[in-house]
Amino acid sequence: MFKKENLNYIILFALGLLSILFIAFSTEAFAYKITREDGVIENITAIFYLAGFIVGVITIFKTKKMLLPIAWTLMCFIFLGEETSWFQRIFNYSVESVESVNAQNEFNLHNLSIFEGDDLFVDGKISRQGVINFLKSTQNIFRIFFFGYFLIIPILMSLSGKIKRLVEKLGYIKPSPLFIFSIIVVFGLSFILAIYSDLDKKMSFAETREMLYAFFIFMYIWIYVRVLRPKTA
Template sequence: MKSITHTEKRGFLFLAIVLLISLFFGYSDVTYFDTKIAQEDGAVEYSTAILLVCISILCFYRFFTTSKNKSWFWKLGTLGFALLFLFGAGEEISWGQRIFNIESSEFFLKNNAQNETNLHNLVVGDTKINKLIFSQLLMVVMVVYLIIIPLIYRKSEWVRNLVNKFAVPVVQWHHTIAFLATTVLVTLIPSSRKWEVYELAFGLIFLLIFLNPFNKEILPKN
């Protein structure tokens, strides 16, 4: 396991504090947890969006400052991550709908479970997109990314070259441990809004991964 940076130590400390507070109020006062800590348009939700934007900005910065020295595969991967996390941030806050007091269009009023302007709450037939893609499919992707890829990356030169070619940050084991521990602790919170805290943890840990990946060779050289 490579060394943990000071930034990561601060990030994990912040995450631990958030989890402890969430567990405490989740058990002692679930109403307070739902309406003050994990409420819609609250500090946790906006913090998640900010973290995702930070990852996007980091990727855009690397793309625009380093891409001329990199292959098209590296450019594609870096730009793809920048757009992906920007999309995630937009979805998290419904693209600023409530911030700017924008009414949902007729399409979203009819097809969105929460009448919001976003894709993850859409309902197609009897299927919720959020449950199918952003929960079940995402969980499979997370297992592959956090556990399977790091194992194969260390064993297979072909996989290592492919991952590095597309600038995919490989997690260090302390990132995986943090994610697994967070999953267990969040699951213990007796509130349906506990997943807002999980999304915050997702944003924070992924920011730390992109700042300090196992495969540092994909990062711009100073």
């Protein structure tokens, strides 16, 4: 029998998959147009983070279990600020001391020169320098956090009762298998298609993934963190 809450997962999977396929079958010119700086995809990304922040704030004022709502609300606020360069182009202000050491001459942290990472592999193999270079990138750190939270932790919880009890004490709410399945399929397909695409399409896939990160985070907050549905599906 169809459960009403499964509609959330259908929406999650369908919109995620359609977003990737839409970019895959778009012309390079059109894909670039909607994924360029301040384009449609980037604006939608900001909207998802804003929505996550709003839902998080509402939840904080309606629940006694504060840790998870506060953590995700704070992260959505930071992600929103970084995505919009802290609304720099909206309010038209400049911070030259930051912009002068920013790879894109913007007021944000993730594009600072010190956070320009590199590939994990150096001369065809993983080395200590390769790991250091990899971890210098804020984008790579974000990926580790995202896939660690939504994929690695659930796997570890399934393998170890001690880990399960520990993370649950910290307030962690394990996403359902359908949520995890959606992440694996959507992002897995995105990375695979990007490998076989030219540089311009790779960039379009990368920007679309940024939007999907925000979308999946918002949906997690909506399904698992918000006070109206405190239980996991």
